[in-house]
Amino acid sequence: MSKKTRNVLVTGTAGFIGFHLAQLLTKRGFNVLGYDAMTDYTDVALKERRHQMLAQHANFRCVTDRLEDMDALSQAFDGFEPDVVVHLAAQAGVRYSLEQPRAYIESNIVGTFNVIECARKHKVDHLLMASTSSVYGSNTEMPFSEQQKCDTPLSIYAATKMAGESLGHSHAHLWNLPTTMFRFFTVYGPWGRPDMAMFKFTKGILEGTPIDIYNHGDMYRDFTYVEDLVEGIYHLIGAIPPGPEEIDARSALPENDSISPVAPFRVVNIGTSTKVRLIDYIEAIEAELGIQANRNYMGMQPGDVPATWADASLLESLTGQLPTTPIETGVKNFVAWYLDYHDIAPMK
Template structure:
C-alpha cells in the first residue's frame, strides 16, 4: 500500500491507524466531518498530531455527502480505504436513532459507491462485536451467525457487513469487515466507560456501574487494534475457493469478502477492570450500582483464530499494562 484513505481520522482509532501508516511511509488522506458528538477540542487535538506530518493530508467531509466524498477519493486515488468513521455508541442509539441511519448506513453507501467508481483495491471497514447481540455461545466466532442484534447501533454495523458483501459480489470489490472488541487506550472516546471511570475517580466523584456482577468485556488495547488493521489492509480479501453455497460460512464467501474478530480473547470481569483503573489512578472509586441498560451485552469474548491464521498476530496487551498508559495520557492531556 502506498496511498490510503482513513475515514474518521480525527477519531480515536482513526488517529492511531493514520499514525501507524505514516510511520510505515504510507501516504494518508484523512477524512472527518468533526461532528460534535463529544468534545470537538479532543478531535482537534488528535488532528493536530497528524497535520504537518510528511505524507498526511486532510479533508473535512461528511461521508454522507456522496458527491464530495467521491470527488475526494477520485482526486487522491488510494490503493485502499480504511473506513472508521461512524456514529458510535450503543446507548446514544436509543436517544438519536436517525444519526445512525445517516452516518452508518447512508455514509457507508458513499464509501461503497466511491470504492466502486474509483476502483479502490481494498475496502477495510469497522464493524463491532455488538453484532453478536443475543448470541450466548462464547467465545464469539465469525463462523457463527450474527443476526440477532439488540441495539440499533449493532444493527447498522451488521447491515454494513451485508452491504459490503453485496458490493463484493456484484463488483468484485475486496472488502474486509473488522469486529472490534471494546477498544481502549490514550486519546480514547469520552463516552466510553474507562474514560468516564478515570475522570470521575480522579475528581473524587461517584461512578455509575451497570450490572457489575454480570458484566465482562474483552478489552482490546488500541495499539493491538492498529497492528491488526494495518496487517489486514495489506492483504485484500479473496474469494473462498471452498465456499459451499449449501452450507454457507458466515465468515467467508464466494465473493472477495471476509470478516475478522479483533479482540484480546481474554474477557475481564467489570469489577476487576474497575480495580485496575483504581490502582492506576491511585485512589478508590465510589461505586454507584445500577441495573443493566437496554442494549448491553453481558459478556464479550473474541475467537481470534482466523485473525492469527491470516496475519500471524493476536492482540495480547493486558489491561494491567494498557490502563496505566491511558491514565497517564489522561492526566497529561487534562492536566490533572
C-alpha cells in the same frame, strides 16, 4: 502489505481508532488522506488535537466533510486515488443510539453506502470497514466466532453496523470488490473518546463523583488495546480476501476462515481472545490512580449485553499475531495520557 500500496484513505481520522491507524500508516511511509466530519458527538477540541498531531506528518492531509455528502466524498476520492480504503468513521455508542437513532441511520448506513460506492467506482485494491462485537447481539455461545449467525441485534447501533456488513457483502459479490469487515471488541487506550467507559471511570474517580456500574458489575468484556488493534488492521490490509474463482481448494484457506463462498469478502474479529470482568477493569484503574471509586451499581442498560469475548484465531491465522498488551499496561498508559492531557499531577 504490498509495496505498491501507497495511498490509503482513512475515514474518521479525528476519531480515536482512526487517529491511531493514521499515525501508524504515516510513520510507515504511506500517504494518508483523512476524512472526518468533526461532529460534536464527542469533544471537538480533542478531535482537533488529534488532527494537529497527524498534520505534523508531511504524508498526511485531511478533508473535513460528512460521509453523507456524496459530492464531497467523491471529490476526495478523485483527488487522492486511493489504493486502499479503511472506513472507520461512524456514529458510535450503544446508549446514544437510544436517544438519537436517526444519526446512526444517516452515518452508519447512508455514509457507509457512499464509501462503498466510491471504493467500487475507483476499483480500490481492498476495502476494509469497521463493524463491532455488538452485532453478535443475543448470541450466548462464547467466544464469539465469525461463523456464528448475527441476526438478533439488541441496539440500533448494532443493527446499523450489521447493515453495513450486508452492504459490503452484496457489493463485493456484485462488483468483485475485495472487502474485509473487522469486528472490534471494547477498544481502549490513550486518546480515547470521552463517552467510553475508561474515560468516564477515570474522570469520575479523579473528581470523586459516582461511576455507574451496569448489571452490578457482573459483566465481562474482551478489552483490546488500541495500538494492538491498529497493528492488526495494518496487517489485514495485505490479507486481501480472494474471490471464489481464485480458490482452487478450500484447504488453501485457514480452516476457520469466514471467506464468503460467493464473494471476495470476509469478517475478522479483532480482540484478545480473553474476557475480563468489569470490576477487575475498574480495580486496575483505581490501583493506577491510587484512589477508590465511588461506585453506583445499576441494572443492565437497554441494548447492552452482559459479556463479549472474541475468538480471534482467524486474526492470528491471517496476520500471525494477536493483541498482547496486558490490561494493567493498557490502563497504566491510558491514565498517564489522561493526566498529561488534562494537566493533572499524578495522585500516587
